[in-house]
Amino acid sequence: MAKKSEHPDSKLFDYLNAKTEEAETGLIEEHLSACDECASVAAVVRAMKNEASESEATNLSSQHPDVSELASFFYSAREGASSQVAGHVASCASCAEEVAQYAAGERAASEYQVANGTLAEIPAKAWEMISEWEESSFAKLKPAGDVINRELLERLPRILKAERSHAVSGTGDAQRVPVLVISRSGDVNSIEYFEESIDSSGTRILKHAEGSARFDQRVVHAVFDAGGKEPVVISELMQSDTLRFEQAERFEELRRADFFIIEE
Amino acid sequence: MANESATGVELDRNWLDNLSDEELVDNFLARSTKDRRDAHLCFEVIIGRYHWLISHVVRNSRYRFPAWDSADDVISRVIFKVYRGLAQWRRQGKLSSFIARIASSEMIDTIRRVGRDKSWNPRQSPADPDSDEPSPVERAASKEPSPEAQLVARERHEIVDRLLEDVCRDWKDTVIVNEYITGNKSGKEIAEKYNMSEDLVYQRARRLKVRLMNWLSERGITSAESLLTSTVAK
Numbered sequence: 001m002a003k004k005s006e007h008p009d010s011k012l013f014d015y016l017n018a019k020t021e022e023a024e025t026g027l028i029e030e031h032l033s034a035c036d037e038c039a040s041v042a043a044v045v046r047a048m049k050n051e052a053s054e055s056e057a058t059n060l061s062s063q064h065p066d067v068s069e070l071a072s073f074f075y076s077a078r079e080g081a082s083s084q085v086a087g088h089v090a091s092c093a094s095c096a097e098e099v100a101q102y103a104a105g106e107r108a109a110s111e112y113q114v115a116n117g118t119l120a121e122i123p124a125k126a127w128e129m130i131s132e133w134e135e136s137s138f139a140k141l142k143p144a145g146d147v148i149n150r151e152l153l154e155r156l157p158r159i160l161k162a163e164r165s166h167a168v169s170g171t172g173d174a175q176r177v178p179v180l181v182i183s184r185s186g187d188v189n190s191i192e193y194f195e196e197s198i199d200s201s202g203t204r205i206l207k208h209a210e211g212s213a214r215f216d217q218r219v220v221h222a223v224f225d226a227g228g229k230e231p232v233v234i235s236e237l238m239q240s241d242t243l244r245f246e247q248a249e250r251f252e253e254l255r256r257a258d259f260f261i262i263e264e
Numbered sequence: 265m266a267n268e269s270a271t272g273v274e275l276d277r278n279w280l281d282n283l284s285d286e287e288l289v290d291n292f293l294a295r296s297t298k299d300r301r302d303a304h305l306c307f308e309v310i311i312g313r314y315h316w317l318i319s320h321v322v323r324n325s326r327y328r329f330p331a332w333d334s335a336d337d338v339i340s341r342v343i344f345k346v347y348r349g350l351a352q353w354r355r356q357g358k359l360s361s362f363i364a365r366i367a368s369s370e371m372i373d374t375i376r377r378v379g380r381d382k383s384w385n386p387r388q389s390p391a392d393p394d395s396d397e398p399s400p401v402e403r404a405a406s407k408e409p410s411p412e413a414q415l416v417a418r419e420r421h422e423i424v425d426r427l428l429e430d431v432c433r434d435w436k437d438t439v440i441v442n443e444y445i446t447g448n449k450s451g452k453e454i455a456e457k458y459n460m461s462e463d464l465v466y467q468r469a470r471r472l473k474v475r476l477m478n479w480l481s482e483r484g485i486t487s488a489e490s491l492l493t494s495t496v497a498k
Contacts, residue, residue: 009469009470009473010466010469010470010473012473013444013445013469013473016445017444017448019450036486037477037480037481038477039486040477040480040481040485040486040487041473041476041477041480043486043487043488044427044476044480044485044487044488044491045445045446045476046488047424047488047491047492048424048445048446049446051420051421051424051446052442052446052447054417054421064376067369067372067373067376068369070372071365071368071369073435074435075365076434083429083430083432084429086428086429086432086433086434086435086437086438087425087426087427087428087429087432088425089432089435089438089439089442090428090432090437090438090439090441090442090446091421091424091425091428091441091442091446092442093442096438096439096442096443097326098372098375099435099438099439099458100326100439100457100458101325101326101327101368101371101372102365102368103457103458103459103460104321104324104325104326104368104459105321105364105365105367105368106361106364106365106459107459108317108320108321108324108364109317109358109360109361109363109364110358110360110361112314112316112317112360112364114285114313114314114360115312115313115314115315115316116281116313118312118313118315118316121311121312121315122307122308122311122315122343123336123339123340123343125336125337125340126339126340126341126343126344126347129340129341129344130344130347130348133344133347133348134300217352217354
């Protein structure tokens with residue numbers, strides 16, 4: 001049996017794109033006839049090419065991540081930030097174009113020299129939108145953690161108690177934690193499930209069970225039951241699909257916690 | 265410097281111009297609940313610094329706008345969203361990056377909204393009414409595949425998605441798979457489009473090939489057929 005030549009690294013992809021010279025093509029074909037591993041990669045990439053063109057034609061990629069998920073995916077420095085979004089973008093032409101838009105924006109931002117002392121040119125239309133928003137009840141120019149108003153705070157115990165039994169019975173898993181998504185007026189919009197763990201440094205971690213980053217940069221509030229005393233509310237900012245409560249041991253004395261997110 | 269006045273601290277434009285972005289945003293947030301006129305002045309200085317960037321991101325986009333939604337409209341919406349979102353700016357990132365993210369998201373949102381009109385293609389120039397080319401309606405497929413065929417296609421698509429979820433680690437991997445490995449673009453084209461070096465494209469492609477090879481070998485998959493028809497990938 002002939003000795004197997006070295007694996008053709010990225011040249012294999014050039015070959016599959018019909019972009020190799022004749023001599024190179026011959027060498028790769030010879031290698032593929034002797035190497036099962038590379039042959040299976042080549043076969044699967046060919047199938048993926050077919051899938052990509054078929055899914056574009058039949059619009060199978062219609063479940064695009066929403067814009068905030070895509071932004072979180074692009075701007076996340078961590079690897080494996082959202083595997084579902086990664087899987088989608090790798091096979092969706094329009095989402096790849098959108099990622100190119102973020103890349104262009106980021107390039108412009110990194111090269112930008114701030115224009116100090118320039119006169120503002122805020123269009124009248126922008127001022128109109130700002131003014132309308134400021135006049136509406138939704139205008140809350142407050143720091144991220146300071147978003148619970150007194151009325152909502154007074155209603156919270158009743159809302160959480162009413163939803164608790166339903167949410168807990170829905171999980172069926174002690175490690176899964178329900179998080180209520182409620183409006184400012186106290187209506188429950190949905191219940192999201194998070195997987196809870198504590199890492200070696202004692203940080204209590206809640207990770208969205210479906211890996212969704214739709215709550216990235218949103219504040220999550222935890223209401224801890226202090227056993228007869230006033231409940232303790234702690235708010236933390238969600239990073240991508242994960243929420244971290246540092247120094248979890250300081251909450252040990254507190255009993256169960258209810259989690260909620262306010263969604264406008 | 266800010267001047268004392270009867271109503272408290274009156275802002276001076278020159279003083280604002282000399283503040284760092286962080287200080288300026290802090291001033292804007294602090295005043296936004298007390299004195300909107302002052303908050304607006306802070307905001308004007310912020311936009312004065314970054315208006316060119318917003319305009320550049322919007323006007324130099326790869327997308328074109330429909331007639332009823334001009335670049336000026338998009339810029340106005342971006343400025344409004346910057347105003348509304350400044351409290352969410354994380355100080356470890358640059359303000360320029362935060363603003364460019366809002367501008368890009370607004371562009372994408374606009375394109376998605378208008379994209380619901382299937383006759384409008386954001387990546388093509390307007391259709392010539394006198395052209396002999398067939399219209400989108402004429403080019404439309406005559407009939408859809410059967411429900412069974414659609415189900416099979418969807419299942420195959422899900423298997424490929426699962427494989428890609430496992431081998432792609434970040435957005436750079438995903439665009440290299442999309443444009444180079446399964447697409448037909450060159451490393452140079454991808455490097456220019458996504459603002460990365462050509463060397464990085466090939467380096468990532470080599471790593472992706474190794475991950476792909478390991479993924480298939482761990483599951484005993486030796487052909488496209490065994491990938492798309494078996495349940496090992498599920």
